Amino acid sequence: MVLQSNNSLRSRSWIGFLCVCGAGLVLGRPAFAQQGPLPLHDLSAFKNAGSTWQVAGDVSAVLGKPNTLRTTKGTGVLVNLPGKKHHGADLFSGMEHGDIDLELDYMMAEGSNSGIYLQGSYELQLLDSWGVTAPRSGDNGGIYERWNDDMPEGQKGYQGYAPRQNASKAPGLWQHLKVSFQAPRFDAAGKKIENARIIRAELNGVMIHENVELMGPTRGGAAEKPLGPLRIQGDHGAVAFKNISIREFSQPRPQLTGLQYNVFKLKDGFKPGTDFSKEKAEASGNAAQLTANAGPLSKEYAILYKGTLRVQQAGEYNLALNTPGGGGRLKVNNQSVGNGGNNVRGKLQLPAGDLPVEILYARTGDWGSPALGLAIAGPGIREFYLGDAVTPDQTDPILVDAAANTILRSFMDVPGQPKVTHAVSVGSPEKVHYTYDLDKGMLVQVWRGNFLETTPMWHERGNGTARPLGALQRFGTPFFTLGKLSGEAAAWVADSAGTGYRPKGYVLDAQDRPTFRYQIYGSAVTDVIRVTDNGHGIYREITVASPAVDLYAKLAEGEQIEMIEKDFYVIDGKAWYLQLQDAGGAKPVVRNGAKGKELVVPVRGKLTYSILF
The missing domain is CATH 2.60.120.260 (Galactose-binding domain-like)
Incomplete structure (x- = not known):
């Protein structure tokens, strides 16, 4: 376990990035201000959309099939499907913008490559970077390099900025991007007097860029101007977008x-x-x-x-x-x-x-x-x-790195619910981590990227709470993984009454990876959770000695649970995947539950499945 104290990641006051934004000079004024969602009932918000672009009702990827997205009829999702016959072309918005906040969801096909150019000039890379542990500027969320063909090979690209950590999700899952952009400033003669900036960029809830000055257009970008269109790269790979929202800031300040x-x-x-x-x-x-x-x-x-x-x-x-x-x-x-x-x-x-x-x-x-x-x-x-200038919080955050397999016990917050008081967080050098609730034998959450911040736990008196640092996927209100059901429609067990639940802690293997143990309904349970070999998620094996009659495992809950092929599910609006490897011949059931849909399966001794995210 490595503890880090990092001034560059200090907690910031509520003022955030206000002092970054310089006084407006010549910004230009758009013909109309775009505020709110970009309409996606057709392609009318864009100029001269090529044949590879379409509007769909839904979209999904096929793992194992590169550059492939499946679509269904409808509206609300913008899709690009370039191929051998139709190479594809970039898509330009009809509106032109200066300073904006941009927020959207996007989905990558396996192996796909695209990008978003702010003002048509500055590219934020979109790429299938699933499982990358050391991202570069060309990876998902990176600010792409500038380019000079006159330089020697290996030196042509420069001034690219990698995301602070890889917060990417798997192909076929919706990813959420938020960008605050400040346009370049020009004087009355049209001379640039201030560079553009990415004030802040967040990918899947993780800040990946902060106050990055953009010295000029990235490779393939248009010449810098006070106003420019939103441009989406369309000549590389299959990609989809929805919930595109733009808020422009073009009015003079009070x-x-x-x-x-x-x-x-x-x-x-x-x-x-x-x-x-x-x-x-x-x-x-x-x-x-x-x-x-x-x-x-x-x-x-x-x-x-x-x-x-x-x-x-x-x-x-x-x-x-x-x-x-x-x-x-x-x-x-x-x-x-x-x-x-x-x-x-x-x-x-x-x-x-x-x-x-x-x-x-x-x-x-x-x-x-x-x-x-x-x-x-x-x-x-x-x-x-x-x-007055704002004095930042001088408390250096206490960060826990997981350069080797690392275990830390703490409290863990779950929004809208009591703290998990017996949380065990397990970190890995593959940068895939999880939290386990010893009180319920439940996998609470997984995340990709950096491990934990423990400032609330160890600074001064502390409150015992640790915080995940990467792109986090929670699995709902903490629940018992195993429970008895009188029938497939019976409510899931809400507490330990009548279960005989007794946690027995965990044992470590030779690589310091824990195997959790507990008793429930008179049976001994071992719960093995491991990072998959490719770093794409986690693998779980639950073994129950002499399982009780009518014993079930609840594997997932969410608003939606879709089976996309046999024993392969996508959960909660394409937020994460679950692949069932071995249920001992038992048939899984998707049913209605208190929190939406539930995926449950009878337990016949051994149960194995993977979570991919």
């Missing part, structure tokens, strides 16, 4: 002007409703920007700012006050945001025009560093920040 401040002594602490109009000010003046450090006082003081917020676009605005080392309150256009205190944030409907604003910062002690700032986001306006 401006905070005419700030005047008064500084007051606090006598009895801070109460958000305090009226300072009757108090004597210790200092006053004009301010160029918000700061917690105006005036002569360093503790037990309040600063009240009054000024104007110049809003050019009417609509709903998100506002949040940053008040480390103190509290505050915020009022815009005579409307209060939140209730004041340490967490001042909320939404307001604001008209266009010059609106009165009041901002109060109150410091009631000497803890933390005083700072004051206002974050604003609105229609066509990406969240930005005005005020």
Whole structure:
């Protein structure tokens, strides 16, 4: 087990990347702003779509058949099916964009290759990188290289950026991509004065890029301009997309002007409703920007700012006050945001025009560093920040690497459910990891990428919780893997009453891999979980000595469970695969359960299956 302390991965405040985004200069303006889903009832959102592009109702891959996707009739899914007869061509959106947030789901065929070019210039690679342990810029989620044909062989490609870790899923599973992009800036003469940036990119819930400056177009990219189309590579391999959502940020930012401040002594602490109009000010003046450090006082003081917020676009605005080392309150256009205190944030409907604003910062002690700032986001306006620089959390995260087979016991959070208090997380050098619940004999989750962050567990007093660091696949509300059913329609066992469940811990093999053991319904159970040889998932073998009558195993639950071929299932809207290898001749059943669908199978002594994700 290797513990790492990594400053580059420090926890960040809620401000995130606001300070990355420079002031807008010449951005250009689109003819219309794209907000929300791109329509996929036909190909009308795109220009001159080639013959390999189509709209379908659903799509699936065939493992073992490269570059193959199967489609069904309908709408909502964009599919590219290039082949030998039709090589395929890139697809260009009808809209052109500057700064955007892009969010979509995509599916790769086995061995397939594609890409998304922001503004037609900067490519994020889409590739079947299933099982890759050391991704490069040409792998899934990478920012593709720039290219210079005049350089010697081996040096033509440069300035590519690999994803921080491989968060890729298997072919035929939907993958989720979120990108915040800042377009290049140009002066009035058309000269570039600021490079484009990937502010943040997440693949399957994992941050793979953060604040990456793009010096120029990637290989095959168009010349840089203030605006450009979304471009999808179409001449390499089969790929599908759905839920494409674009949010443009093309509107001018509100401006905070005419700030005047008064500084007051606090006598009895801070109460958000305090009226300072009757108090004597210790200092006053004009301010160029918000700061917690105006005036002569360093503790037990309040600063009240009054000024104007110049809003050019009417609509709903998100506002949040940053008040480390103190509290505050915020009022815009005579409307209060939140209730004041340490967490001042909320939404307001604001008209266009010059609106009165009041901002109060109150410091009631000497803890933390005083700072004051206002974050604003609105229609066509990406969240930005005005005020004191934000001091990042100085706590170095405590990371656990799994360069060898590694075991760590901790608490583990499950959204919407009590913590798993007897969680055993098992890491592997293949970068495929899992968590096992000793209280239920259940496989709680698997993930691909880096192993664990244990800062909540070991920093200061800690709360005992560890966090997976990679692309995570949970398997639902924790449940007992084995249970007795009076019939195939009977409800699954909800607790250990009447089961005689007794955990017996685990034993390690020569490679430090655990085999879990427990007793249930009077039978001894061994539960072996191993990473598959190719790193594509995990293999599980459950052995029950003299199994009780009517004993079943619940292998999966989800909103949907589809059998795509004999003993091979895709679960929960194509989130992961389950392949049943040996059930001793027993027939699996997909049935209705409390949480949707359940895949159960009678237990006849030994049961083996694989989870691929």
